[in-house]
Amino acid sequence: MKNDYLKWGALLFALVATASAEYELARAVGYNQWVAAAVPGALDVWTVRAMRQHRDVLAAVVAMILVNAASHLVTAGLLPVSVSLVVGVSAIAPLVLYRLHAITGPEAAVVDAEPVHVAQAPVQVDTAPPVPVEPKKPELQVICGGQQPFTLAVPPAPDPVRLSADEAKAAILQAWKDGLSLTEAAQVATRSRSYVQQVYTRLDSERGAAPASPSIALVPARSA
Incomplete structure (x- = not known):
């Protein structure tokens, strides 16, 4: 994934598009311009982390859809800013904090680290019977007539005697x-x-x- 520039580009543009709507919704319910940026940041971090952990992916995506839809409805004047909307937007940060702790805690690490054992059927391999190997017989040389062979033995040359x-x-x-x-x-x-x-x-x-x-x-x- 490090070299997949198209995937990284699509992820970046999607986060920017959703973050802008989430920021406007936070401003509409009373967040100031600095704190409002934390709402899209929390949602985006939760979504990316959920995708990497392969947990809470559906919940994170549904939360982003609902927040973006509410933001555009408020901007279009189709949804008034009510008490329930303010409470719902205010609950985003605590809920994200709880879910991040749940999917990245020690229990999640233990579950992810558990090896998966795949049962495999035994494979039978047909092996040919071993072929007996006969030792090589020593080659004998005949040095005289007759039928009896003799092994040629040459004694080593004696060391030369050093003269005085x-x-x-x-x-x-x-x-x-x-x-x-x-x-x-x-x-x-x-x-x-x-x-x-x-x-x-x-x-x-x-x-x-x-x-x-x-x-x-x-x-x-x-x-x-």
């Missing part, structure tokens, strides 16, 4: 002489590639500085 410092020096020197790459030399010497690269660089520099010298100085071996 002297053995690593000798392995790197031999790899350098054999022209092995840094990666291959690192695998043979069980040292890191960066350490082997340092040793290779030192060997290359010493060979360039003293090609005839038989002794080769190696950098101290460190943990990879």
Whole structure:
């Protein structure tokens, strides 16, 4: 309803039309210009609240019809201002106050908050019987002749044994002489590639500085 502009517009114009007649009737029975505005205000608030609560809707609409009709009859000179008319208009505000309290009190809130349970017929659903699932058999591989299959079991590769410092020096020197790459030399010497690269660089520099010298100085071996 928040975005229904046509409904809000119709409600606004209807309230303005009825409020003007209700105001004139209140002025005709003796209300001053300020207090007379409370009569249409009370009726309109009661009507809107009754519609939102879905209670007293018929009573509120009938009251507005009677008040508007009486106002137009007085304005047209067809209905004189009598004691009964003054009493009836004066009773509008107290009656509206009573009805608003009745439809918005704690009892009304409890009635509105009571959940409505709708009985539903049970629904039968046809379910297919469960299909048995056979476990998947392990695949066996035949590794030799004959009729008996054997499962192929490959043991994990053993961890490489780390060489000592002297053995690593000798392995790197031999790899350098054999022209092995840094990666291959690192695998043979069980040292890191960066350490082997340092040793290779030192060997290359010493060979360039003293090609005839038989002794080769190696950098101290460190943990990879």
